[in-house]
Amino acid sequence: MLLSGYSNVPPGMIATVVTCLEMQERPEPGSNPPAGSLTVEHWPSPSIADYRALYRSVGEHWMWTSRLIMDDSELSAILQDPLIEVHALMDGDRAVGLLELDFRKEGECEIGYFGLAAGTIGKGAGRFLMNAAIEKAWSRRISRLWVHTCHLDSAQALPFYQRSGFKPFKMMVEVVDDVRLTGLVPRSASPQAPIIEP
Incomplete structure (x- = not known):
């Protein structure tokens, strides 16, 4: 439990505020923008x-790294799990988005990963992919669909989830090594969070 007031973050580390959002009933179907070749x-x-190539193309700018540093056998077990659904948003024959639905907790679905590759954002593809996510998740017997985002993500993510019908229910602070200092992602990633050199 964090106390009120400021908490120092050591140099070489980064702190991010995580917001968890949920919906507890299936919403009315949303209208799709023109799909074109999506x-x-x-x-x-x-x-x-x-998988890692798509994960990197979608998340590198937002400092998505957990699946890049995960042991191959651990990642393989996740990708082979029948309760994990991986979907690619395709534009013709090119993958431009990632959707991962996690049904491992009975009666629930977590949107584990949701994102678009650079150049795809702002053209209706996110709404198209979210409508598919909601439809696929609620096609199972669940009573809760949830997702989390943080301030390292696009500033558009939180309001987008809220417009999609998700309501915030919890906030957390996560402190981790700043992977921009290791070269795992470019130093230009998540520019809204400054790098504090060790």
Whole structure:
């Protein structure tokens, strides 16, 4: 439990405020923007290399790293789990978005990963992918769909989730090594969070 007031973050580390959001009933279907050549394709058993390539193209700018540093065997177990659904947003034959639905907790679904590759944001693809996420999640017997975002993500993420019908229910602070200092992601990633050199 954090106390009121300021807490120092050591140099070389970064702190982020995480917001958890949920919906506890299926919303009315949302209208889709013109899809053009967009489709959402189930991606059963993707190879680790292909998965990480899409994960990096979608999340590198926002400092998504957990699946990049995860042991191959651990990641493979997740990708092979029948209670994890991986979907790719396709623009023709090119993957431009990632959706991962986690049904491992009975009666719930977590949107584990949701994002678009650079150049795809702001054109209606996010709404198209979110509508698919909501439809796929609530097609199962769940009573709760939830997601989390943090201030390292796009500033558009939190209001987008709220417009989609999610309501904030919890905030957390996470302190981790700043991976921009290791070269795992570019130093330009999440520019809204300054780098404090050790």
